[in-house]
Amino acid sequence: MSLPRLQSEMPRPCCPRVDEHTELFWKTLEDGKFLLAVCGDCSTTQFPPRKHCSACYGHNLDWTPASGGGVIYASTRVHAAGGPFAAMAPYTVGIIDLDEGVRILTRLMHDASSLPPGSRVNLAVIEHTDGPLFVAVNAA
Numbered sequence: 001m002s003l004p005r006l007q008s009e010m011p012r013p014c015c016p017r018v019d020e021h022t023e024l025f026w027k028t029l030e031d032g033k034f035l036l037a038v039c040g041d042c043s044t045t046q047f048p049p050r051k052h053c054s055a056c057y058g059h060n061l062d063w064t065p066a067s068g069g070g071v072i073y074a075s076t077r078v079h080a081a082g083g084p085f086a087a088m089a090p091y092t093v094g095i096i097d098l099d100e101g102v103r104i105l106t107r108l109m110h111d112a113s114s115l116p117p118g119s120r121v122n123l124a125v126i127e128h129t130d131g132p133l134f135v136a137v138n139a140a
């Protein structure tokens with residue numbers, strides 16, 4: 001399953017850190033998939049990508065694609081942003097509990113920005129002029 005896609009006329013406000021532990025995540029996001037890391041030792045699912053398990057510190061991590069669905073835990077509207085985010089303001093960011101049990105922070109786009117906690121959202125890929133980022137959109 002491929003995530004919905006949005007287009008942006010702007011470059012990414014800040015470029016993601018790409019290293020040996022995150023490179024596959026960012027390449028796969030370009031293809032419309034959001035990968036989560038799963039520990040082969042204790043089965044903990046986690047994000048963001050890292051070199052060791054956040055629960056047992058093991059190095060036996062593998063990847064699994066997220067379903068893309070989740071629920072808003074909390075959100076806030078940013079009216080005054082600094083640095084590279086100033087051109088985006090106002091915008092909404094939310095803490096999302098993915099269906100796989102992982103909590104992430106991401107931008108809430110369009111009508112998802114006014115949804116209350118507990119609302120269903122879907123992850124989407126936003127294609128900026130210089131590469132992709134992930135965001136959340138209304139699941140309805």
Ligand SMILES: [Zn+2]
Pocket residue numbers: 039040041042043044053054055056057058
């Ligand atoms: Zn583990």
